[in-house]
Amino acid sequence: MRAIVLEEPKKLVLKQLEIPEPGENEVLIQVKAVGLCGSDIHYYEHGKIGDFIVEKPIILGHEASGEIVKAGKGVVHLQQGQRVTIEPGATCGKCEHCQNGRYNLCEKVEFLATPPYDGAFCEYVVMRSDLVFPIPDQMSYETAALIEPFSVGLHAVSRGNLQEGETVLILGMGPIGLMTAAAAKLHGAGVIIGVDLEDSRLEKAKEMGATHVINIRTDSVDDKIMEYTKRRGVDVAIETAGSPAALKSMIAAVRRGGRAVIVGMSPEDESPLNIAQIINKEIDVKGVFRYHHTYPKAIELLSSGKVNIERMITDSYELEQAEEAFEKSIHDKQNTLKMMIYPNGR
Ligand SMILES: [Zn+2]
Ligand SMILES: [Zn+2]
Numbered sequence: 001m002r003a004i005v006l007e008e009p010k011k012l013v014l015k016q017l018e019i020p021e022p023g024e025n026e027v028l029i030q031v032k033a034v035g036l037c038g039s040d041i042h043y044y045e046h047g048k049i050g051d052f053i054v055e056k057p058i059i060l061g062h063e064a065s066g067e068i069v070k071a072g073k074g075v076v077h078l079q080q081g082q083r084v085t086i087e088p089g090a091t092c093g094k095c096e097h098c099q100n101g102r103y104n105l106c107e108k109v110e111f112l113a114t115p116p117y118d119g120a121f122c123e124y125v126v127m128r129s130d131l132v133f134p135i136p137d138q139m140s141y142e143t144a145a146l147i148e149p150f151s152v153g154l155h156a157v158s159r160g161n162l163q164e165g166e167t168v169l170i171l172g173m174g175p176i177g178l179m180t181a182a183a184a185k186l187h188g189a190g191v192i193i194g195v196d197l198e199d200s201r202l203e204k205a206k207e208m209g210a211t212h213v214i215n216i217r218t219d220s221v222d223d224k225i226m227e228y229t230k231r232r233g234v235d236v237a238i239e240t241a242g243s244p245a246a247l248k249s250m251i252a253a254v255r256r257g258g259r260a261v262i263v264g265m266s267p268e269d270e271s272p273l274n275i276a277q278i279i280n281k282e283i284d285v286k287g288v289f290r291y292h293h294t295y296p297k298a299i300e301l302l303s304s305g306k307v308n309i310e311r312m313i314t315d316s317y318e319l320e321q322a323e324e325a326f327e328k329s330i331h332d333k334q335n336t337l338k339m340m341i342y343p344n345g346r
Helices: 038-046 141-145 147-159 175-186 199-208 221-228 244-253 275-280 295-303 319-331
Strands: 002-008 011-016 026-036 063-071 083-086 124-128 132-134 167-171 191-196 212-215 234-239 254-262 284-287 313-318 338-342
Touching (some): 002 319, 026 141, 026 319, 063 124, 141 147, 147 234, 175 295, 191 199, 212 221, 221 244, 234 244, 244 254, 244 275, 313 319
Parallel strands (some): 167 191
Antiparallel strands (some): 002 011, 026 124, 063 083
């Protein structure tokens, strides 16, 4: 099979590899669509993210969907020919966090395209069968692949304990911010306010469910929030931009007794937060790391057709063009949102 291998930073090579064999309780999947994620781009450019360092050649890509071509021994709930989406993290199932349900915190997780584990920019992958979810006939492979980043939005909304009819502010309208807007809409949020500095992204935000948008180039977030919420503040504010300014606006925007959720990774490990406001307004501040138990829920929510997350796809490429995709996403941030790669052709 063909695979795109990152041999060293900025060096992707098309290789011929053996098609893997599914073992017990595993399935072999022909990969149909894979989203290009910010983390893939970071590994490509810098060869590492924090403590995760690319020390040997690696296949990137973890937002994937495909068709089952072979089921290994002991697989009962899946069969050849099924269209599926893939949850990319294989957790241990035994540790404290796996046992209490917050398996996203498992320290023994094997996550696709996180060193040393290979990802899905290749024609076939083998996955543990409990991480493979059949999708309805009417769901596209693109939407199925995007369930991975959508899951982050869904988890953010659930960490914020967003209730029907509530007001939510989302800072940063990159792919994760847009997914969070979509998740908030599908959760029944009443007012969804999107913030960014690119008008093109704010337009996309409206397609994903934002009822109000604020461009920070021309407007003050603080003033607009007071106007939109009649000085009450928002029930939930979610930061996906990874910027100190957005963190500041997040805390200022939350109503008394409201919730603040931090998803965006800032370049610095430490950022100042206004502790007096957190105390005085008794704000619950929460972090988000990946997600847990989101796939069945995501399939159900996205099947409603109320939001079409595929609309954030701006570019699509064959496997051979992977390097072009990576380079464009680095050099043309204004015009690109989500890119799709099709390992078995479009
Ligand atoms: Zn991702
Ligand atoms: Zn575990």
